[in-house]
Structures are given as structure tokens and as C-alpha cells.
Amino acid sequence: MRSWSAPKVPKLPGSGLPLRLYDTATREVRETEPSGKARMYVCGITPYDATHLGHANTYLAFDLVNRAWRDAGHDVHYTQNTTDVDDPLLERAQAIGVDWRELADREIELFRTDMEALRILPPRDYVAVTEVIDDIAEVIVRLMERGATYRIGDDVYFSVAAAPKFGAISGYDEETMRRLFAERGGDPGRAGKRNPLDWLLWRGERPGEPSWESPFGRGRPGWHVECTAIALRHLGPGFDVSGGGSDLIFPHHEMGACEGHVATGEWPFARAYVHAGMVAYEGEKMSKSRGNLVFVSELRREADPMAIRLALLARHYRSDWEWTPDRLTEAEARLARWRAAVARPAGPDGAALLARVRERIADDLDAPGALALIDAWAAADGDDASAPGLVRDMVDALLGVAL
Ligand code: ZN
Numbered sequence: 001m002r003s004w005s006a007p008k009v010p011k012l013p014g015s016g017l018p019l020r021l022y023d024t025a026t027r028e029v030r031e032t033e034p035s036g037k038a039r040m041y042v043c044g045i046t047p048y049d050a051t052h053l054g055h056a057n058t059y060l061a062f063d064l065v066n067r068a069w070r071d072a073g074h075d076v077h078y079t080q081n082t083t084d085v086d087d088p089l090l091e092r093a094q095a096i097g098v099d100w101r102e103l104a105d106r107e108i109e110l111f112r113t114d115m116e117a118l119r120i121l122p123p124r125d126y127v128a129v130t131e132v133i134d135d136i137a138e139v140i141v142r143l144m145e146r147g148a149t150y151r152i153g154d155d156v157y158f159s160v161a162a163a164p165k166f167g168a169i170s171g172y173d174e175e176t177m178r179r180l181f182a183e184r185g186g187d188p189g190r191a192g193k194r195n196p197l198d199w200l201l202w203r204g205e206r207p208g209e210p211s212w213e214s215p216f217g218r219g220r221p222g223w224h225v226e227c228t229a230i231a232l233r234h235l236g237p238g239f240d241v242s243g244g245g246s247d248l249i250f251p252h253h254e255m256g257a258c259e260g261h262v263a264t265g266e267w268p269f270a271r272a273y274v275h276a277g278m279v280a281y282e283g284e285k286m287s288k289s290r291g292n293l294v295f296v297s298e299l300r301r302e303a304d305p306m307a308i309r310l311a312l313l314a315r316h317y318r319s320d321w322e323w324t325p326d327r328l329t330e331a332e333a334r335l336a337r338w339r340a341a342v343a344r345p346a347g348p349d350g351a352a353l354l355a356r357v358r359e360r361i362a363d364d365l366d367a368p369g370a371l372a373l374i375d376a377w378a379a380a381d382g383d384d385a386s387a388p389g390l391v392r393d394m395v396d397a398l399l400g401v402a403l
Pocket of ligand 1: 042043044227252
């Protein structure tokens with residue numbers, strides 16, 4: 001599927017530092033050590049509604065990863081999916097009386113426009129689930145051959161009992177797992193399951209629902225195995241970063257990692273599991289069901305996208321925080337100060353600032369720390385005539401903000 005267009009990334013003098021990231025699975029900040037290509041998979045949207053600030057916050061975090069790796073000299077292979085067939089999409093399409101494909105196309109196009117406006121570097125592979133049904137079926141066949149599946153009627157389930165690493169990503173206890181599984185699209189109470197946490201790999205055809213042929217009957221794929229199949233196809237096992245919002249830790253990333261492990265025999269499926277925090281609004285996590293979404297496309301009508309980007313960068317990617325309109329006002333003021341500062345004929349030492357900003361970004365993407373350093377540079381006077389140009393390029397290349 002078509003991705004979106006890439007902004008030009010200036011090449012900075014010297015080289016960035018090795019990037020260290022917090023890995024949810026091992027619960028520590030560790031150096032990423034890409035061998036050759038740096039491979040990253042970030043879970044994409046289910047295109048039934050417009051991009052909200054929570055999405056933007058997540059994709060921005062992984063955009064910083066992408067930019068830091070490039071600055072350190074890596075060739076980055078970035079893959080993202082879009083879940084263009086799933087229950088929420090079909091339910092929404094039916095509720096508003098629109099064909100599900102039409103709804104998906106419309107929302108994917110809006111997502112592309114939002115990502116472009118925010119200057120998020122596009123994935124190399126932007127993959128719709130409906131494009132790769134055969135690849136997904138192939139992974140399910142491999143899981144069947146390894147005895148990891150069973151059927152309930154026309155549906156195919158993955159058996160937790162076949163996954164020796166189950167729990168390794170989230171570290172959650174059984175009770176937490178069951179609660180989150182029920183909250184996030186799972187079906188712990190379904191009759192006929194061997195274990196409440198067994199999950200759906202393939203949903204047999206239902207009247208009125210889209211379906212595809214497969215070696216195990218007509219139907220459509222479950223959520224987790226989609227990402228597993230796409231990551232295996234484009235990146236292979238043992239890729240460097242599997243990313244998404246922290247609400248994907250369980251069940252999505254836990255179950256995907258087990259599928260990858262059982263299908264390939266290789267562990268870990270991803271070398272680091274990296275998660276962005278949740279953005280709240282009016283006291284609660286932004287979500288469709290609570291109706292408290294702030295859409296990027298609406299915000300863009302009144303604000304410079306670079307100010308939106310700066311407002312998000314002002315909070316560390318792993319923290320949970322609340323959006324308030326004054327965050328945008330603060331970001332607009334910062335953007336104006338930085339633009340004035342790089343328009344000066346000279347400023348304080350630019351190379352020294354670049355070295356310190358690189359340190360902050362390499363330290364688990366400390367964007368707020370980087371912003372503070374640039375604020376201090378912009379507020380001080382100096383006689384380095386090359387500094388304003390260098391700082392403009394640095395802010396563009398590392399933070400993605402065009403001044
Ligand atoms: Zn995913």
C-alpha cells in the first residue's frame with residue numbers, strides 16, 4: 001500500500017550516539033545494537049476514526065527512534081501495518097451506513113495527511129492487512145503444524161499451553177491478563193476454550209462479514225497474528241524494536257511474540273519492546289468509547305503542525321500525561337522563540353549544543369531534556385556564526401521540527 005511522502009532530513013556533522021531505549025520485556029534501558037539494518041515494526045491504526053493526539057504521540061516517539069538511528073549512521077527498515085479489517089471497523093461502518101472499505105480508505109488517507117503534516121518519516125512498508133491474507137494464513141498453518149492450535153467450530157485458536165514464553169513481555173499476573181484481555185478485544189469467557197487466555201487466530205466466515213479463502217476455510221484473521229505475519233515477512237525474526245502504545249503490551253505484543261516464537265522457533269521475536277505512554281484529556285485516557293478524543297486534523301486547522309509536534313515532544317514519550325490547550329500555547333511560544341533564534345546572524349556554540357542534544361536523545365529519547373538545552377541556547381547570545389544554521393538543521397533532523 002502507498003505510504004506517505006517523506007520530508008527531507010538534513011545530514012548533520014559527525015555521528016549520533018548509540019540509542020538506548022527502555023525495553024518493556026527486560027524492564028531496563030538498554031542499548032539498541034542494530035547489526036547492519038536497523039529494523040523496526042510499529043503497530044498501525046485500525047482506520048475507523050481520525051488520528052487523535054494519542055496516536056500522534058506514539059508515532060512521534062518512534063519517529064525519534066528512526067531519526068536517532070539514521071543520525072547514528074544506520075539504514076532504517078521501518079514497517080507499519082494498518083488493520084483494515086477488524087471488528088471495530090466493521091461495527092463502525094455498519095453504524096454509520098458506509099461500506100467498510102470506503103471507511104477504511106477515507107481514514108487511512110486522513111492518517112497519511114496527518115502524518116505528513118507532523119513530518120513523521122514514513123515506513124518503508126506500509127501494509128494493509130487485506131493485502132497479506134495469504135501470508136497470515138501461512139503463519140497460521142505453521143502454528144497448526146506445530147500443534148499450537150485448535151478449533152471451535154470454524155474458528156481457529158492459539159493455545160496458550162503451546163507458548164513457553166507466554167508472560168515474558170508484559171510480566172503481568174494471570175488476573176491482570178484476564179482483565180486486560182477482556183477489555184482489549186479478547187474473549188476469555190467463550191465456551192469451548194481450553195484456557196480463557198487462548199486467542200483467536202482465524203475467525204470463520206459469518207453472514208454479512210468480509211471473508212477470504214484459506215487452507216482452513218473461509219474467514220478473516222485475528223488481530224495479533226496479522227502483525228506477526230507482516231513483521232516476519234518484511235523484517236524477519238529478531239528485529240530490533242517492536243513498538244506501539246502501552247495499551248498494546250498486553251494482549252497484543254505478548255500474544256504476537258508467542259506466535260512468532262512458536263512459528264519460527266526463534267526467541268526473542270523482537271529484541272526490544274518499546275511503548276509510548278497514554279495521553280489523557282479531561283481526566284481520562286483518550287478513547288473512542290469515552291468520546292474524549294482530540295483529533296490531529298482538527299487541531300491542524302488552528303495551529304501550526306510544528307507547534308503540535310513541539311507540544312508532544314515536551315513530555316517524555318513513556319510518561320502518561322494529560323492534554324490541555326495551554327500546552328499548545330506554550331509550544332507556539334517556544335516555536336516562535338526558536339525561529340527568532342535561528343534567524344540571528346550568530347549564537348552560542350552550535351557544535352557543543354549538538355553534542356549535548358545527541359546525548360539527551362540517545363538516553364531513551366529524552367526530548368524534554370533536548371528542548372530545555374535548545375531553550376537555553378536560544379535565550380543566550382554568542383558569536384558562532386555557523387550556529388543558527390546548524391541548530392536549524394539539528395532541530396529538523398533529530399526532532400523533526402522545521403523552523
Ligand atoms: Zn500490531
